[in-house]
Amino acid sequence: MKKYLFNISGGHPRSLLPSIIAAILEGIVKIAPAALLVDIFNTIYRAFAHPEQGLDINRMWLVSGILCVWLVVEYAAYASLYDKTYRVAYSLAASGRLKLAEHIRHLSLGFFGKRDPGDLTNLILSDYGQIEHTISHNLSQLISAIVLPTLAFAGLMLVNWKMALAMFIAVPLGAVLLRLTDSIQSRLSEGHIRAKNEAASRLQEYLSGIREIKAHNIGGKRFERLRQAFDDLKITSIRLEAIMGPMIMGAMLLARSGLTCMILVGGYLLADGELTLPVFLLFLLIGTKVFEPLTVVLMSYGEMRYSAYSAKRIMDVQQEAPLAGTAGVQAHQRITFDQVTFGYEDQHPVLKELSFTIEPRTITALVGPSGSGKSTVTRLIARFWDVQQGVIRIGNTPVTAMNPEKLLQNISVVFQDVYLFQDTIGNNIRVGKKDATQAEIEQAARKACCHEFISSLPQGYDTLVGEGGSRLSGGEKQRISIARALLKNASIVLLDEATASLDPENEAAVQQAINELVADKTVILIAHRLKTIQNADQILVLDQGHLVEQGTHVQLLNRSGIYARLWQLQQEAEGWQVNAGMNGNVKLT
Numbered sequence: 332m333k334k335y336l337f338n339i340s341g342g343h344p345r346s347l348l349p350s351i352i353a354a355i356l357e358g359i360v361k362i363a364p365a366a367l368l369v370d371i372f373n374t375i376y377r378a379f380a381h382p383e384q385g386l387d388i389n390r391m392w393l394v395s396g397i398l399c400v401w402l403v404v405e406y407a408a409y410a411s412l413y414d415k416t417y418r419v420a421y422s423l424a425a426s427g428r429l430k431l432a433e434h435i436r437h438l439s440l441g442f443f444g445k446r447d448p449g450d451l452t453n454l455i456l457s458d459y460g461q462i463e464h465t466i467s468h469n470l471s472q473l474i475s476a477i478v479l480p481t482l483a484f485a486g487l488m489l490v491n492w493k494m495a496l497a498m499f500i501a502v503p504l505g506a507v508l509l510r511l512t513d514s515i516q517s518r519l520s521e522g523h524i525r526a527k528n529e530a531a532s533r534l535q536e537y538l539s540g541i542r543e544i545k546a547h548n549i550g551g552k553r554f555e556r557l558r559q560a561f562d563d564l565k566i567t568s569i570r571l572e573a574i575m576g577p578m579i580m581g582a583m584l585l586a587r588s589g590l591t592c593m594i595l596v597g598g599y600l601l602a603d604g605e606l607t608l609p610v611f612l613l614f615l616l617i618g619t620k621v622f623e624p625l626t627v628v629l630m631s632y633g634e635m636r637y638s639a640y641s642a643k644r645i646m647d648v649q650q651e652a653p654l655a656g657t658a659g660v661q662a663h664q665r666i667t668f669d670q671v672t673f674g675y676e677d678q679h680p681v682l683k684e685l686s687f688t689i690e691p692r693t694i695t696a697l698v699g700p701s702g703s704g705k706s707t708v709t710r711l712i713a714r715f716w717d718v719q720q721g722v723i724r725i726g727n728t729p730v731t732a733m734n735p736e737k738l739l740q741n742i743s744v745v746f747q748d749v750y751l752f753q754d755t756i757g758n759n760i761r762v763g764k765k766d767a768t769q770a771e772i773e774q775a776a777r778k779a780c781c782h783e784f785i786s787s788l789p790q791g792y793d794t795l796v797g798e799g800g801s802r803l804s805g806g807e808k809q810r811i812s813i814a815r816a817l818l819k820n821a822s823i824v825l826l827d828e829a830t831a832s833l834d835p836e837n838e839a840a841v842q843q844a845i846n847e848l849v850a851d852k853t854v855i856l857i858a859h860r861l862k863t864i865q866n867a868d869q870i871l872v873l874d875q876g877h878l879v880e881q882g883t884h885v886q887l888l889n890r891s892g893i894y895a896r897l898w899q900l901q902q903e904a905e906g907w908q909v910n911a912g913m914n915g916n917v918k919l920t
């Protein structure tokens with residue numbers, strides 16, 4: 332129970348205290364009128380036993396009056412309970428969701444490789460939703476189910492212990508039966524959450540890949556994966572209800588069988604004269620009232636177990652260690668790779684014993700075949716992952732000792748696939764510097780050659796871009812991301828050259844924007860077209876994770892190695908021209 336409360340409260344069980352106290356008070360308020368009912372029974376019984384005295388109508392008025400006033404007290408207790416539980420439930424879930432999202436941001440990107448996006452979405456939305464429901468509904472029911480029977484048991488023991496024992500004798504048996512189902516429930520909940528995550532991931536894949544699905548006409552196949560995921564979800568949902576339902580029902584009926592037991596015992600005690608009729612009626616009345624919350628809580632037992640599993644999933648992610656490091660970062664420092672070996676999976680290194688130095692304020696180009704590890708080098712400098720062997724230093728400090736946030740303040744990254752937030756263009760540029768003024772934003776946009784096209788839009792910088800920037804062209808998105816980087820003005824620039832897929836006009840604009848960005852910076856550039864890096868201070872040639880050549884453009888050409896071969900190939904490709912004849916045939920010359 333303690334661990335359950337600890338987990339569902341996100342490690343802050345004290346925050347549940349107001350709602351627990353409110354639930355206990357509400358339980359007491361609910362059971363208290365039972366004592367008045369005894370008095371009414373007695374008054375009526377006396378009137379029947381001694382007809383000559385008649386019914387004490389004044390006492391009936393008095394007790395009814397107190398019961399009326401008590402309704403107001405009950406209302407106040409309910410209102411306080413609702414206020415406390417809903418406030419706590421929604422506050423805990425809201426702050427927990429944000430805390431978790433913030434925590435995830437501090438984890439290495441390796442964490443995201445292990446989890447599906449649907450899994451993480453469900454974790455933040457659905458698992459917290461489950462906990463929200465448990466705190467707002469099930470927790471007060473659980474407290475009622477503990478408080479009411481306990482108080483009733485204690486009180487009734489004083490009235491007639493045999494009847495009290497008979498009434499409650501089966502409750503522990505029901506509880507034991509329920510405990511026995513715990514491991515089955517956990518396994519079923521786990522399977523259900525897994526199926527839910529898979530369905531969410533497949534749905535996300537289907538929706539985000541809808542363009543490719545249409546273009547390649549693969550709807551049927553992809554839809555099959557989606558259908559399969561939803562089928563699995565249906566099967567696990569039915570299995571969860573079909574197996575757990577009868578078990579919970581069984582426990583519930585077992586617990587309630589105490590009522591029958593009590594009626595039998597009461598019959599014998601009445602016959603022996605050990606029990607008076609009013610007391611017997613009192614037991615009957617309280618019996619039905621006490622088993623009510625117990626029944627309700629047993630009906631929600633499955634939900635509570637499910638939320639315990641949701642809470643465990645959340646706690647597991649919260650316990651993932653964020654990237655460590657506290658050291659600050661100085662601008663314009665040398666970057667050193669010293670015998671660096673790294674693999675996304677431990678057994679498969681993609682960079683092998685890599686050593687090189689990048690001097691401040693120089694341009695280093697990374698060249699090599701696809702999959703040789705160029706992007707990985709840039710990701711390691713930004714510490715998206717930590718290396719397994721060797722060390723990367725900026726100045727004399729290993730990046731693993733640096734505070735990841737401070738490190739990233741010193742780095743501008745321009746990816747090939749630009750992601751824009753669903754916000755205005757101005758705010759997308761402001762990502763580079765939170766407190767930037769409109770003038771600074773426009774200045775950065777001018778340098779990045781995008782001010783003109785932004786100004787030509789009807790709402791200018793206030794134009795909303797679609798999700799991921801879907802309403803802008805590739806070149807426009809590139810320039811906006813360069814404007815962001817210009818505004819950030821970090822001393823290290825990691826650049827994935829992206830001009831290859833642009834039309835000549837956009838390419839020239841993006842190239843001009845890049846030239847503005849890299850001035851006086853330490854630049855690490857992933858180069859796909861070698862003609863753009865002839866003036867780089869050094870070129871590192873990677874092949875299957877090894878550094879195979881290093882030097883300037885001229886030095887590497889003279890070595891007649893891989894770089895010279897790649898250069899030759901690209902020169903030949905540049906010489907080709909596409910001539911489309913009148914008949915539409917395409918000819919390479």
Ligand SMILES: Nc1ncnc2c1ncn2[C@@H]1O[C@H](COP(=O)(O)OP(=O)(O)OP(=O)(O)O)[C@@H](O)[C@H]1O
Pocket residue numbers: 444675676681699700701702703704705706707708
């Ligand atoms: N997130 C990841 N998880 C697992 N493996 C990865 C991941 N990213 C890249 N890899 C693998 O690491 C290797 C190096 O990839 P990397 O992206 O660094 O190469 P690259 O030289 O930049 O390739 P390209 O020029 O095609 O972009 C490849 O074999 C790739 O499949």
